[in-house]
Amino acid sequence: GENVEQHPSTLSVQEGDSAVIKCTYSDSASNYFPWYKQELGKRPQLIIDIRSNVGEKKDQRIAVTLNKTAKHFSLHITETQPEDSAVYFCAANLSGYSTLTFGKGTMLLVSP
Amino acid sequence: DADVTQTPRNRITKTGKRIMLECSQTKGHDRMYWYRQDPGLGLRLIYYSFDVKDINKGEISDGYSVSRQAQAKFSLSLESAIPNQTALYFCATSDSGQGVGGYTFGSGTRLTVV
Numbered sequence: 264g265e266n267v268e269q270h271p272s273t274l275s276v277q278e279g280d281s282a283v284i285k286c287t288y289s290d291s292a293s294n295y296f297p298w299y300k301q302e303l304g305k306r307p308q309l310i311i312d313i314r315s316n317v318g319e320k321k322d323q324r325i326a327v328t329l330n331k332t333a334k335h336f337s338l339h340i341t342e343t344q345p346e347d348s349a350v351y352f353c354a355a356n357l358s359g360y361s362t363l364t365f366g367k368g369t370m371l372l373v374s375p
Numbered sequence: 376d377a378d379v380t381q382t383p384r385n386r387i388t389k390t391g392k393r394i395m396l397e398c399s400q401t402k403g404h405d406r407m408y409w410y411r412q413d414p415g416l417g418l419r420l421i422y423y424s425f426d427v428k429d430i431n432k433g434e435i436s437d438g439y440s441v442s443r444q445a446q447a448k449f450s451l452s453l454e455s456a457i458p459n460q461t462a463l464y465f466c467a468t469s470d471s472g473q474g475v476g477g478y479t480f481g482s483g484t485r486l487t488v489v
Contacts, residue, residue, distance in 0.1 A: 272415075295475045306465065307418070309477040352417060361425070361475045362408065362433065367417040 267355050269366025276343050277374055284369045286353035287335040293355040296336045297363065298327060301350045310351075311338070343373045378402070381466050381481035388456050388488055396451045396484045398466030405471050407449040408478065409433075409441060412463040421464075424449055425471065456488045 268287045276282050286296075297312035313320045313327045313336065320327050324343075329336040336355075340347055350370050354363040379400045388394050398407065409421040410433075420433030422441040430441060438460060442450045453460055463485050467478035 269417075297477045306480040306482050307478075308480070312477055356475045359475075361406070361469075361471070362420055362423055363475075363478065364420070364434075365410075365418040367415060 267353060267357070267364050267366045269353050269369055271369060272367065273370045273372070275372045275374065278343060278345060280343055282340045282343050282347070282371055282373075284338045284351055284353070284371070285335060286337070286355075286366050287333075288355040288357065288364075289334070290355075290357045290359075291331070291334065292359040293334075293357050294359055295356045295363075296327070296329060297354050298325075298338050299352045299354065299365075301352065301368075303349070307352060340371075343371075345373050345375055347371060348373045379466060379468055379479050379481035381464075381484050383484060384482065385485045386487070388486070390457055390488055392456050394453045394456055394486070396453075396464055396466075396486070398449045398451070398481055400447050400466075400468045400479075400481075402468055402470075402479060404468035404479070405446060406469045407443065408467040408469075409439075409449070409451045410465045410467060411435070412465060412483075418465065421451065453486075453488075456486075458488045460486065461488045462486060 294315035299307035300310045301307040324341045326339045350368045352368050353366040357364045382397045408423040410418040424443040440452045466481040
């Protein structure tokens with residue numbers, strides 16, 4: 264069925280390293296790809312998003328890349344800090360609908 | 376600040392009981408959603424509404440119902456709660472003005488069915 268696959272499920276890095284989380288989607292009609300960060304006990308919050316007419320978007324230490332041909336998109340965090348530790352979710356509007364389908368999440372742990 | 380508010384924050388209920396989770400928003404958004412979060416399963420869509428008279432089933436609507444009482448209010452009901460409905464429930468809103476866009480989530484309701 265239509266879905267969003269996210270990898271890895273857990274990721275441990277040292278402070279200052281880079282972290283990359285990857286997602287694939289099943290439907291070429293998808294055109295909106297947001298990323299959410301959920302800290303422990305908190306609500307998910309939008310950190311960056313990209314639309315299908317753009318290949319890359321950056322916001323300070325975070326960036327998202329999109330490969331429409333391969334139907335995958337990735338979140339890149341550079342110079343990681345302990346406060347980046349959280350669960351990250353990718354999402355896509357499958358079939359071009361206005362609802363979002365989420366990946367299963369990646370738990371990122373940044374060690375000092 | 377404009378926000379999305381869910382009540383209650385935590386609830387323990389017994390199997391077979393009817394329970395309602397409420398969501399209200401001051402963001403002026405027209406679209407509202409209910410998702411449930413389970414460990415390792417991410418966020419799954421239960422129901423959504425694009426306007427007061429619009430109600431749509433999501434991926435996992437069985438056992439749930441919703442009511443959009445006003446543009447700012449969207450309630451989720453469990454008619455007869457069962458233990459596998461134990462989860463963290465999130466309400467979310469978005470603005471249709473830019474087509475599909477990012478959600479603003481409420482603070483969540485942790486529901487335990489015993």
